Amino acid sequence: MxxxxxxxxxxxxxxxxxxxxxxxxxxxxxxxxxxxxxxxxxxxxxxxxxxxxxxxxxxxxxxxxxxxxxxxxxxxxxxxxxxxxxxxxxxxxxxxxxxxxxxxxxxxxxxxxxxxxxxxxxxxxxxxxxxxxxxxxxxxxxxWKDRPATPSGAARPHPLAFTGEESTSKRQRIAEMLAAKKQDALWLANPEVCAWLFNIRGSDIPHLPVALSMGFLYRDGSATLYLAESATSDALRQHLGRDVEIVSDKASLFVAAERQHVQKVWADPLLTNCWTLHELRNREMQILLERDPITVAKARKNTVELEGSRAAHIRDGAALCEFLAELPGAVGSENFGELEAVDLLRSKREQREGFTDDSFDSISGYRGNGAIVHYRVTQESSLPMHAEGIYLIDSGGQYPDGTTDVTRTVALGDFPEQAKGQFTRVLKGHIALATLRFPKGTCGEQIDAFARKSLWDVGLDYAHGTGHGVGSFLSVHEGPQRIGKATTNVALEPGMIVSNEPGFYLTGEYGIRIENLIFITESQNYPGFLEFDALTLVPIERQLIDPALLSDSELGWLNDYHKKVQETLSPLVNEQTRAWLVAATAPLARA
Missing domain, CATH: 3.40.350.10 (Creatinase/prolidase N-terminal domain)
Known part of the structure; x- marks a missing residue:
């Protein structure tokens, strides 16, 4: 083809x-x-x-x-x-x-x-x-003769109970930054920026709850917003207020900016496409090419957003635990494979309050497929699963109060002995990052090695980043913060959510990854320092851990984490899962 x-x-x-x-x-x-x-x-x-x-x-x-x-x-x-x-x-x-x-x-x-x-x-x-x-x-x-039509679903208000700040307040806050930079307007380059600024959400993109949109924010806090005509409604117009003009034609955005006498435009060069810059220059507008201030503001979650994320992770953790508790009984039955596991997990999430969609296509990898870092199972590739070997499930959910992303590696039965040491070293890296205390101003690239050191000690590594930012009922991959080898020059700040996901992959055999979402908080005991706090609550596979490789403090972290998981989730799950939780979170000790 x-x-x-x-x-x-x-x-x-x-x-x-x-x-x-x-x-x-x-x-x-x-x-x-x-x-x-x-x-x-x-x-x-x-x-x-x-x-x-x-x-x-x-x-x-x-x-x-x-x-x-x-x-x-x-x-x-x-x-x-x-x-x-x-x-x-x-x-x-x-x-x-x-x-x-x-x-x-x-x-x-x-x-x-x-x-x-x-x-x-x-x-x-x-x-x-x-x-x-x-x-x-x-x-x-x-x-492309059968190319699908561009989606144009309804944009809907996202309530203050989830955002923690009115759109008018956000617009004024960003407009003050425009004034400080002596700019007339900020180019709103993509739907995520618009979703945050205007407190709106939609369903135009799979796994990303946004409406296709772009626009201008002016230095007086008013704005022009592009949305397809079918995306608008009286409720949306009332939510946005009279200071936000809605246009249904992209060319009208630039006409509106000229009507506002815009001469200087702030545009993020990494988000703004070449066509848009050409349109601005054709109108003789001066362009300030700097990172969009909304990107950082969006990344720093407020108290309401963080509490919402905690709540979403608890419900999501309960769903994942019910899936993990039922998995051993499903494995080995006729016609149960990687694809059926995805369906089972989805059914568990759908039973939880507020679930609207997966936050990405679940990575459901058994044996060698688990070694494909971003494997996407299909009807053709789905392997039947049996009561042996290693299974990796990386998945997440979209809820109005938060976005989740969690990876667990599961022993379904007998597995290669070497995997135990490799898994434990991945866990050591995970704990090293989870317990890290670091000074304000530290960037993700400066702490990445803590997650890799235990693997590096025996000549192993992984070919992906250690952590990415996550949105609040927005993208599961949100910048500008990240943890990885690549230089970002972006300081980690309180309120930012990042993933903690070291891994190891043996091509053709199995994949190992342990991923929690964590958020950055100020240290209570060490002024000027920051720490991480866990959002994800799901047991870590005990069968794959070699306690002899863990220090006393690492064992203590694991047992404390599992105690919190068991106490928090037990009231929210069915009887079978409660029994499974007791075993899955039992204290681990050296032999």
């Missing part, structure tokens, strides 16, 4: 007189999760991961993915004529400079790229004599 689609794409490119084209996995809002209408990368290549880029140049095509998706991409490409490469600026530019000739032109859709994202390519192309051209229309859209 991809061979035919690649040939059709080459023909469409020839008609536009370009020799190559870039197909990123994103939409015009730079969302991680995208509507079906923007799944161009999956349509072209078959790759369904949440990050990647395809390049077509002459007779060659390549798919670029990061370490999370190396195995998945190889499986999904199969025998198709698509090369697999690493998703780095150097590898992308090197491949394109080899595949294209001097004088050739590479086309791109300006709505799907940012200027910083294209900068390394442009610099190298200037050296190689290759041209880069923004195309008026995406050529894939003309050959």
């Amino acid at each position: 991809s061979q035919e689609r690649l040939e059709a794409l080459r023909q469409a490119l020839a008609e536009q007189q370009v020799q190559g084209f870039l197909t990123p996995r994103c939409d015009e809002y730079q969302n991680e999760y995208v509507p079906g209408s923007d799944e161009r990368l999956a349509w072209l290549t078959g790759f369904t991961g949440s990050a990647g880029l395809a390049a077509t140049a002459g007779e060659r095509s390549a798919l670029f993915v990061d370490g999370r998706y190396t195995l998945q991409a190889a499986q999904q490409i199969g025998s198709q004529p698509i090369e697999q490469q690493s998703l780095t600026p150097v590898d992308i530019t090197n491949w394109l400079c080899e595949a294209l000739r001097e004088g050739d032109t590479l086309g791109y859709d300006p709505r799907l790229h940012t200027e910083p994202g294209l900068a390394p390519l442009k610099k190298r192309f200037d050296e190689c004599g290759i041209h880069l051209r923004a195309l008026d229309a995406n050529p894939i859209d003309s050959i």
Whole structure:
């Protein structure tokens, strides 16, 4: 199928007189999760991961993915004529400079790229004599005959009981930052920014409860907001108030800004696509390219949001425990595999108050599939599960009061003895981060090694970040904070929620990951220092732990954590799960 689609794409490119084209996995809002209408990368290549880029140049095509998706991409490409490469600026530019000739032109859709994202390519192309051209229309859209329509569901008010702050207050707070920067307007580049600022939610994107939107916030606190006409209602207009103008045509946004005499615009270069910057410059508006202040404000959860997240995690933990308690009885029965496990877990979450959706496609990996870091089970790939081996389940839920994300690794029966030591070292890294105290101003990259040291001690590592930010009934992957090897220069601040998820993966055999969500709080005993507090409450697999590898303090942390899990969740689960909880959280001691 991809061979035919690649040939059709080459023909469409020839008609536009370009020799190559870039197909990123994103939409015009730079969302991680995208509507079906923007799944161009999956349509072209078959790759369904949440990050990647395809390049077509002459007779060659390549798919670029990061370490999370190396195995998945190889499986999904199969025998198709698509090369697999690493998703780095150097590898992308090197491949394109080899595949294209001097004088050739590479086309791109300006709505799907940012200027910083294209900068390394442009610099190298200037050296190689290759041209880069923004195309008026995406050529894939003309050959994708059954492309889904762009969604335009209703936008709905998100109550103060969940947000903890009125939209008018948020708008005034951000408008004061605009005034301090001497800017007339802030470009609201994507639905998450709009969802937070206006206290609205929607259902246009799978797993991300937002309505497709963008807009301008002006320095007096008023705003212009783009929403599809079908997304608006009288209730929404009343919620937004008279200071927020709603337009149903994106071009009207820029007309409204001109009507407001906007001359200086603050735009986040990492969120704002090239097409938008071109529109602003065409109107002779001066652009301040700096990180959107809403991104950081959104990341610092207020008291109401944190309490809501605690409550959501308790309900979610109860659902996951009921799933884990029933799993041993389900495993080995006829027609029970990875896909059925996902369905069982979903059914447990659906019984919990407020559940609206999974926060991402569950990663349900048995044996070797668990070693594929971001494995997405399908009807074709689903393995039957038996009472032996190791199973990894990474999942989460969306609730009006919080977003969850938790990974547990489960021993279903006999497992390789070496896995015990590896699991315990992952646990040691998890505990090291969970118990860390660090000075204010510390960035995620400065503490990443604490989670990896125990693995490094025996020559092991994992090819993904240790922690990502999480939203409040928003994206399960929220910036700007993260914990990983890559430099962020973003200080971890009180109120930020991050994941704590070290892991280890033995290709073809099993995957190990232990993930809790934690939030940052000020130390009560050490002024100027910060600490982590756990949100996730789910037992950690005792059968895979070697107590001899744990220190007294690590054993103490584990037993205290399990005691809290048992005491908190027991009143919320069925009788079978209460009995399971007692065993799953029993104190662990050295032999």
